[in-house]
Structure formats: C-alpha cells, structure tokens
Amino acid sequence: MESFLSKFFPEVLRGMKSARRDAYCKYDNQWLTAFSSSLFIAGTLSSLVASRVARAVGRQAIMLLGGAMFLTGSIINAAAVNIAMLIIGRMLLGFGLGFTLQSAPVYLSETAPARWRGAFTSAYNAFVVIGILSATITNYFTNRIPGWGWRVSLGLAAVPGTIIVAGSLFIPDTPSSLVLRGHHDRARAALQRIRGAGADVDAELKDIVRAVDEARQNEAGAFRRLFSRRYRHCLAVGLGIPVFYEFTGMIVISIFSPVLFRTVGFNSQKAILGSVINSMTNLASTLLSTSVMDRTGRRPLFIVGGVGMMLCEVAISWIMADHLGKHQGVTMPRSYATGVLVLICLCTFSFGLSWAPLRWVVPSEIYPVEVRSAGQALSISVALCLSFVELQVFIALLCAMKYGVFLFYAGWLLTMTIFVAAFLPETKGMPIEAMRSVWERHWYWKRFVNDGDHHDGRVVADEGTD
Structure with a gap:
C-alpha cells in the first residue's frame, strides 16, 4: 500500500518510481523486510516456551493467551507512529x-475422530487461508483510502484475535492434556x-x-529424548x-505476491487484486484438499502438489528470464x-492441495504423547525461524x-518430493494412539522403532531432565 510506504518507507516508494532502478531490486529495503519477518522470529521463541507451558496449563489456556497477544499486537500496529511501534x-x-x-493443530488432532482427523x-x-483472503480483500479496498487506509488494514487483525480469545x-x-495433568473426571x-x-x-x-501412563514413565527430558534413536x-x-x-x-510468494506483481508490471491496485485472486485460488484448493485428504491419503497429495509447484516455478523463471528487464524496461x-x-495461481492451487494443509496434519499426528508437545514445538519453531530468515533475505535474493x-x-521441490515418496509412511485413518504400527511397517523406519525398544531402558536411565 503506497500510503503505508510513504509514511514508513519513503525510500522504497522513491525507488519504485525510478526508471533507473533494476526491475528485480525495486523493493530491496531491510527495514521493510524486518517489519515482515519480525513476526516469525517472535513466533519461534514463543512456540518453544508454549510447549512447556502447555504441559502445565493445557492447550486451551495456550490458545487463550496467544489470542490475547495477537489482539494487543494488532492494536499497537494500527496506532503506530514510527517503525519501532510497527515492529x-x-x-x-x-x-x-x-x-x-x-x-491449535495438536488440539484438533487430539480431539478429532481417527477417520476424520485429516479433515479436522x-x-x-x-x-x-480464509484469514489471508479476508486481509487481502481488505487491503484492496483500504488502498483507496489516502493517508490512513493502512491503519484500518493493520487494525482489522484484531478481529481474528478477538475470535480466538472468545x-x-x-x-x-x-x-x-487433562489426563496428563491428572484430571481424569474432567x-x-x-x-x-x-x-x-x-x-x-x-x-x-482407556x-x-x-498412552499417557506410558508417557509418564518417560516424563522427564522430552526435548532430549527427541534426538535419541527411539524417536529418530x-x-x-x-x-x-x-x-x-x-x-x-x-x-x-504468498506474503510478497503484491511485490511480485508490481515487479512484473501491475500498478498498486491491480497488484492487490492479483493477490486477491491468488488467495481465492488458495482457498478453493485448500477446501478441496480437506474434502479428499482422508480418502486419497497424505502421500499422493504431497507428491502431486510438489510436482505441480515445481513445473509452475520453472515456467515462471523462464518467462521472467525472457521478458523482464529486457531493453532497459523495468x-x-x-x-x-x-x-x-x-x-x-496454478502454483498456489498445487500448494493449497498438498503442502499447505498437510504441513499441519502430519507433524501433529506422528509424535507419541510423551514427546508430542516438544515435537510440535520443535517443528513450529524450526518452521518459523526459517520463515524469518527467508523473508529477511527474499527481496535481496530476488x-x-x-x-x-x-x-x-x-x-528444492524435486528433493522434497523424492523424500516424501521414499520416507513418509501413510497415516490416513490410523488412531493417533496406534501410530507406532505405521512406523513398524515402513521399509526404513522400522529398524529405529524396534532398536529403540531394545535400548529403551538404557536410554531412559542415561538421560537426565531438560
């Protein structure tokens, strides 16, 4: 939004209008990327803390606390008068x-019936995705408000925060979670x-x-045990x-799609409209994935989506190589x-059909209960940390x-598709407490499950608390 850039990042706006600026480098500003990526480094730290707090107070309380912080942050952003307040x-x-x-993903995984767990x-x-689409549509209309439209856009983040809290x-x-804390009647x-x-x-x-009783036998040192052979x-x-x-x-692509569309030639309003279309595509493919996931399984969707994204990104690269920045054009x-x-949009459709929803489904269902909070926290923190790094460097990389x-x-898409085909077992329809049998049947991972059992007593005896 140009009103937002003119207030906080005027040098970026000047660069956009410069005919001498490289078409790929118009948005190369570290303060702008710091604003975008600071969310993810904060998320990395809080997800690690949340795993320990969740064992003490439960998943419901963690969601309540998270919603309250989200609500507070949206209010501060809407009232921002400088970059420090924004960050x-x-x-x-x-x-x-x-x-x-x-x-939230673990909550859904623990409460959903096994046959519908993927959909839940x-x-x-x-x-x-609905939230992203709503935000993009909001940006499309508030972009027309001169001067303060960006405050409405940032302030409306209070709506999901309020919904989470309520x-x-x-x-x-x-x-x-209740059994783990000794509340059997509840x-x-x-x-x-x-x-x-x-x-x-x-x-x-029962x-x-x-499952919780087995977890209590190994209650201490959850993070350390994650790196033992038994949980490899x-x-x-x-x-x-x-x-x-x-x-x-x-x-x-999702976060910087307006930047990409401006880079290839759309004006501000059309760039946001392009993001709206892209978000609608993402929503359609996500809803399709939700409806078929528990019938097709996880692996086929991963593979089909990965191949589709790979082909689209090669094609995007080819078009940009041949037609962007040629003959001194910007x-x-x-x-x-x-x-x-x-x-x-085709790339987004493949993504929404596969990696976007399955990225939450599979990690939330594969960990045993004794390390589930620690495993989910580690998965989330690694993802958010990489998001921070990626968003921090993407514009410079472009x-x-x-x-x-x-x-x-x-x-990378080729590599990850091979990884899924070779090493990801199919988990559809399996009760979360019986996931061990899935690993025992896998051609490669079964050796770690069985060897881990043989060494289990030694591992527990040797390991201390975190």
Whole structure:
C-alpha cells in the first residue's frame, strides 16, 4: 500500500518510481523486510516456551493467551507512529502466532475422530487461508483510502484475535492434556462433550489413559529424548516436513505476491487484486484438499502438489528470464505479466492441495504423547525461524538471483518430493494412539522403532531432565 510506504518507507516508494532502478531490486529495503519477518522470529521463541507451558496449563489456556497477544499486537500496529511501534506490534503478533500454532493443530488432532482427523486438522489451514483472503480483500479496498487506509488494514487483525480469545473460553481442554495433568473426571466429561452425549467413550478414554501412563514413565527430558534413536523416525519426518515446506517458495510468494506483481508490471491496485485472486485460488484448493485428504491419503497429495509447484516455478523463471528487464524496461509486456499471474495461481492451487494443509496434519499426528508437545514445538519453531530468515533475505535474493530464485525453489521441490515418496509412511485413518504400527511397517523406519525398544531402558536411565 503506497500510503503505508510513504509514511514508513519513503525510500522504497522513491525507488519504485525510478526508471533507473533494476526491475528485480525495486523493493530491496531491510527495514521493510524486518517489519515482515519480525513476526516469525517472535513466533519461534514463543512456540518453544508454549510447549512447556502447555504441559502445565493445557492447550486451551495456550490458545487463550496467544489470542490475547495477537489482539494487543494488532492494536499497537494500527496506532503506530514510527517503525519501532510497527515492529513491536508485529512481534506481539508473532508471540500470539507461536502460541496458537503450537496448540491449535495438536488440539484438533487430539480431539478429532481417527477417520476424520485429516479433515479436522487441515481445517486449521483452511481458516488461515480464509484469514489471508479476508486481509487481502481488505487491503484492496483500504488502498483507496489516502493517508490512513493502512491503519484500518493493520487494525482489522484484531478481529481474528478477538475470535480466538472468545472461542477459547467456550471449548474444553483436550482429554489427553487433562489426563496428563491428572484430571481424569474432567477428561471423561470433555471426551463425552466432544463425542456427543450418547457416545460410549470408555474404550477411547482407556486408550488415552494407557498412552499417557506410558508417557509418564518417560516424563522427564522430552526435548532430549527427541534426538535419541527411539524417536529418530518421528524427528526426521517431523522436522523434514516444515523445513521442506519453507523451501517450496510459497510463503514468500504468498506474503510478497503484491511485490511480485508490481515487479512484473501491475500498478498498486491491480497488484492487490492479483493477490486477491491468488488467495481465492488458495482457498478453493485448500477446501478441496480437506474434502479428499482422508480418502486419497497424505502421500499422493504431497507428491502431486510438489510436482505441480515445481513445473509452475520453472515456467515462471523462464518467462521472467525472457521478458523482464529486457531493453532497459523495468516491467514486462502485459500478456506475459498476466501469464505470470496465472502460473502463480496454478502454483498456489498445487500448494493449497498438498503442502499447505498437510504441513499441519502430519507433524501433529506422528509424535507419541510423551514427546508430542516438544515435537510440535520443535517443528513450529524450526518452521518459523526459517520463515524469518527467508523473508529477511527474499527481496535481496530476488535482486541478486533475479529469475533464478524460482529455479532455486524448484530444485528444492524435486528433493522434497523424492523424500516424501521414499520416507513418509501413510497415516490416513490410523488412531493417533496406534501410530507406532505405521512406523513398524515402513521399509526404513522400522529398524529405529524396534532398536529403540531394545535400548529403551538404557536410554531412559542415561538421560537426565531438560
């Protein structure tokens, strides 16, 4: 939004209007990227803290606290008068994001019926996409308000913060979290409320209690145990997926899509409209993924989506190499700019069908209960830390590598598709307490599950507390 740039980043606005500026380098400003990426470094720190707090107070309380911080950050951003206030508000949003990202997917995974767990957990991503679409549409209209339209845009982040706070007050904590804290009667009541008044919950509650009892035998040192041989399979997949997710290139395309559209020649209003179209595409593919995930399985969606994104990013790179910045021009011909928009939407569709929702589903269901909070926290913190680094350097990377940045991401997409095909077991339809059997049947990871059992007593005896 030009009103936002003119107030806080006037040098970027001057660079945009300069005919001498490299088409790829018009937005290369570290203060601007610091504003965007500060949210993620704050989220990294808070997600690590949230895993320990969740064991003491439960997942419901973590979501409540996260929503309150998100609400506060949005108010500070809307009232900002300098860059320092912007970054402080953005970091508070990040703290709230870290708390909710650590707790909400696990909450859904622990409360959803096994046969619908994929749909329930991926619904989290669907609502994230709805939020992104709502924000983009808001930007489209507030961009027309001179001077203060950006305050409305940033201030409306208070709406999801308020919804999180209010919603957290009306839901029970998860049965697993309640049993883990010794509240068996409340756990039964919560499970009955979730499954319905007439449902028989005895068998499911016994499974939860048994899983928690096994977890208590190894209660100390959860983070340290994650790096032992017994949990190596969980750690490899639980960290591999968020790391590869960041290198799809889609997070920077999503956040910086207006920048990309301005780079290839759209004006401010059309660039935001392009982002609206892209967000709508993301929502459509996310809803499709939610409806088919528990029928097709996780692996086929990962593979199809990865191949689709790879082909689109190679095509984007080819068009930008041939038609952007040629003959001293700072934009590309309109027909090719429209082609880039179409390819970005196709890439987003492949992403929304696969990595976007599955990035939340798989890590939330693969960890045993004794390390689930620690594993989820580690997955989230690694992802947010990489997001911070990636957003901090993307504009400089675009300026330095030009069209080659998309070939860089395409190479990663090939690598991660091979990883999924070889090392990710299929988890659809399996009760979360019985996930061990999935690993035992995998051609590679079964050796770690069985060897871990043989050495389990020694590992527990040798390890101290975190």
